[in-house]
Every structure is written in structure tokens, then in C-alpha cells.
Amino acid sequence: MLRHQVRYNRINHIFISHLHGDHYLGLMGLIFTFHLQGRTDDLYISGPSGLDEIISLQLKHSDSVLNYQIHFQRIVEDGQLLFENEDIQVTSMEMNHRIPCFGFVFAEKQRRHKIIREKLPETLSREQMLQLKDGLDVVDSNGKLWANSELATPPLVPRKYIYAADTRVLSKQCKVVENCNLLYHEATFTNEMQARAEATFHSTASEAAMFAERHHVKKLILGHFSSRYQDVSLVLEEASTNFSNTVLAIEGQVYEVPNGTENHEPLAS
Ligand SMILES: [Zn+2]
Numbered sequence: 404m405l406r407h408q409v410r411y412n413r414i415n416h417i418f419i420s421h422l423h424g425d426h427y428l429g430l431m432g433l434i435f436t437f438h439l440q441g442r443t444d445d446l447y448i449s450g451p452s453g454l455d456e457i458i459s460l461q462l463k464h465s466d467s468v469l470n471y472q473i474h475f476q477r478i479v480e481d482g483q484l485l486f487e488n489e490d491i492q493v494t495s496m497e498m499n500h501r502i503p504c505f506g507f508v509f510a511e512k513q514r515r516h517k518i519i520r521e522k523l524p525e526t527l528s529r530e531q532m533l534q535l536k537d538g539l540d541v542v543d544s545n546g547k548l549w550a551n552s553e554l555a556t557p558p559l560v561p562r563k564y565i566y567a568a569d570t571r572v573l574s575k576q577c578k579v580v581e582n583c584n585l586l587y588h589e590a591t592f593t594n595e596m597q598a599r600a601e602a603t604f605h606s607t608a609s610e611a612a613m614f615a616e617r618h619h620v621k622k623l624i625l626g627h628f629s630s631r632y633q634d635v636s637l638v639l640e641e642a643s644t645n646f647s648n649t650v651l652a653i654e655g656q657v658y659e660v661p662n663g664t665e666n667h668e669p670l671a672s
Contacts, residue, residue: 404433407655411440416486418493419450420568421504427454431461438469449476449485449495451503478505482579496579498570500604506567508579514558522554560663569627571601572610580618585660587652588614589627593641596629608638612645621661626652 404411414437419427427450437446448454455475462469476485481497491511498504515536523532526543534541535555542548563583567573570589580586591605600607606614608625615623623646628635635651642649650658 411437411442412444414446415444416447416449416493418485418507418566419448419454420498420506420566421451421500421502422453422457423502423569426568430454431458434458434469434473435467437471438467442471445472445474447474447476447486449478449493451505452477452479481505494579496565496567496577498568499573500569500571504568504570506565506570509564509566511561511563513561516551516555516557518555524549524554562660562662564660569604570606571604572606572614577618580614580620582619582621582663584621584663585624585658586615586618586620586622587624587626590625590638590642591627591629593632593637608642609645612642612649615649616646620646621648621663623649624652624658625649 417430417433419430421427430448434446448458455477458473458475461467478485478495481495483495484492485495485507486493489512491509494508494510496506496508498506516538518532518535524543524547526545526547527535527541527549528544531541531543535551538551538555538557540549540551541554562585564585565580565583565587567586567588569591572588588611589606590608590611591603592600592607594607594609597607599605600610605627611625612623623642625638625642628638632638639649639651
């Protein structure tokens with residue numbers, strides 16, 4: 404976060420997938436750094452059962468009282484609502500790993516049609532304006548019919564980003580993944596390590612790519628590469644033969660969530 408200048412005070416919610424060390428051991432450091440930096444805003448953490456105990460224990464045995472409040476939400480099931488504001492909703496997605504593990508679905512909410520203020524006639528009531536926002540045509544007080552497209556613009560199709568955490572590739576069809584705009588999926592191994600992937604409940608690059616293809620995902624980001632791969636271009640190559648719009652997760656890089664209308668070409672990044 405320091406290296407990439409992510410501002411601490413912009414972080415209000417943290418989602419932890421599971422309790423393997425490479426996925427959460429930095430959390431306590433972050434919690435104490437927030438404290439030392441004088442944070443007073445509440446912090447919301449969602450994670451699997453046990454994480455609350457780990458945090459409390461570390462605070463207890465270091466006799467620490469934070470300047471801010473932590474609200475912990477235990478993730479216990481698939482499809483659990485973890486966060487919601489007027490723009491997005493975050494829900495859990497159950498993974499298939501060695502210990503309880505959840506991915507996260509970040510879904511934009513459906514917005515309403517937007518009224519073009521300059522074109523709005525004075526002959527419309529408040530109720531008719533609401534109808535315009537719902538995408539309906541309206542008849543004004545003079546009996547004139549206005550097509551919705553004359554007075555309003557339709558909203559963009561809501562986008563969906565899915566962070567699939569550590570997992571054996573899910574064999575069942577997952578409705579929530581269908582048509583998602585951006586999918587992050589682990590690709591710990593390549594094909595020749597198939598047996599190891601199965602034994603450790605991880606996925607290969609091909610499996611992740613075929614999963615994306617099967618669910619008509621628009622773009623795939625692969626990550627969580629085994630340290631045995633000094634050159635991860637092999638991982639990308641293997642995935643790309645099964646799903647062309649694949650990129651690698653590079654630390655510090657920013658990835659746009661593509662719109663539904665966008666074609667399948669990779670974003671230059
Ligand atoms: Zn793991």
C-alpha cells in the first residue's frame with residue numbers, strides 16, 4: 404500500500420477469504436498501523452470464523468486499545484450479504500479449498516434512467532418524471548406523448564467483478580459467475596502439475612480459463628502463482644489458449660472492470 408500510495412483513510416472495509424497465512428498475516432500489521440496513524444473511523448472486516456478470535460487475542464496480549472472501532476462480520480455461507488451502499492453490493496461466494504474459504508462478488512446496482520434536464524418540458528408532473536426514470540414513455544398535461552429516449556438516457560448495464568479466492572476449480576455451473584465482467588481466479592499451477600493442484604485444492608491456468616469460458620466471463624485475471632514459476636508467461640500462455648481475454652495479476656497494477664458492451668480484446672495496461 405505504501406509503495407503504491409494507497410491512502411490508508413480510504414480503506415473502510417476489508418474482506419478476508421480464508422485463514423491461510425498468505426491471505427491474512429499482514430492484517431494485524433495494518434490494524435496497528437491504522438492506529439498509529441491516528442485513525443478514528445470505524446473499520447469493517449469480513450472474514451471466516453476464527454479471524455475475530457485471532458484479532459482479539461493479539462489485541463488482548465499486547466494490552467492494546469485502538470483509537471478506532473473494529474466491526475467484525477463472520478462469513479458463514481454462500482451468497483451472504485457483506486456490504487451494501489447505493490452503488491454496489493458485496494456478497495460471499497463459497498470456494499472449494501482445504502479450509503473454509505470464500506470469494507467475493509462485487510456487483511453494481513441497477514441504476515435508473517437519467518433525465519436530460521435541458522430537454523424537460525414544464526408540462527410534466529413529478530410522478531411523470533419518476534416514470535421517465537423508470538424508462539417509461541409519458542403523456543404530458545397537453546396530451547403530448549414523449550418517448551423516453553427524447554427526455555432521458557438509459558443507465559449502463561450494471562457490472563460485476565468476482566474475486567475467486569484459493570480454490571479447486573468449481574465444477575458446477577455457478578449462476579453468479581455467468582456473464583461477469585471481470586473474474587479474478589487463482590492459477591497456482593500449470594497443466595503438468597494437475598495432480599498437485601488437485602491434492603492441494605488449487606487450480607491450474609487451463610482450468611481457470613475453461614471456467615471463465617464456460618461462464619461467458621468478459622475478462623479474466625489470473626493470480627496466486629506458485630513460486631516455482633520464475634517466468635509466469637507460461638501460465639498466461641496456457642490460459643490464453645482456452646480463454647483469450649486473460650491477463651496476469653501484477654502487484655500495483657490497476658484493472659478496469661470492462662463494460663458489458665466492450666469487445667474481448669485485452670485492455671492495454
Ligand atoms: Zn489457501
